[in-house]
Amino acid sequence: QVQLVESGGGLAQPGGSLRLSCAASGFTLDDYPIAWFRQAPGKEREGVSAIGFGDDTYYAEAGKGRFTISRDNAKNTVYLQMTNLKSEDPAVYYCAAARPRARIGLPRVQDYVSWGQGTQVTVSS
Numbered sequence: 001q002v003q004l005v006e007s008g009g010g011l012a013q014p015g016g017s018l019r020l021s022c023a024a025s026g027f028t029l030d031d032y033p034i035a036w037f038r039q040a041p042g043k044e045r046e047g048v049s050a051i052g053f054g055d056d057t058y059y060a061e062a063g064k065g066r067f068t069i070s071r072d073n074a075k076n077t078v079y080l081q082m083t084n085l086k087s088e089d090p091a092v093y094y095c096a097a098a099r100p101r102a103r104i105g106l107p108r109v110q111d112y113v114s115w116g117q118g119t120q121v122t123v124s125s
Helices: none
Strands: 003-007 010-012 018-025 034-039 046-051 057-059 067-072 077-082 091-097 119-123
Touching (some): 003 091, 018 034, 018 091, 046 067, 046 077
Antiparallel strands (some): 034 091, 091 119
């Protein structure tokens, strides 16, 4: 059974950092594009960043310049390192997998077929 589990969310101060993890089970991540999305209350889910099966990376405006996506195939995990957190960053963050070896670009909800349950990120002093 394909499963994605996010972790690493929590409370951070403005300007602080968090590292989110997306651990896969039931499949190996090597051939899968993986993306991070976020959804704040009352807002649509938006793409943050994506990493292709060839380790090409893409950043939407939400993640550009402050977030870094990476993968560790040995640990079957994708990470999202978030720095300089701001008041617009609080949301539930989701990771998602596209179809194997799919060509991707900036993360779009419709391109991803398997989703985790999300992890909450809060930014407050």
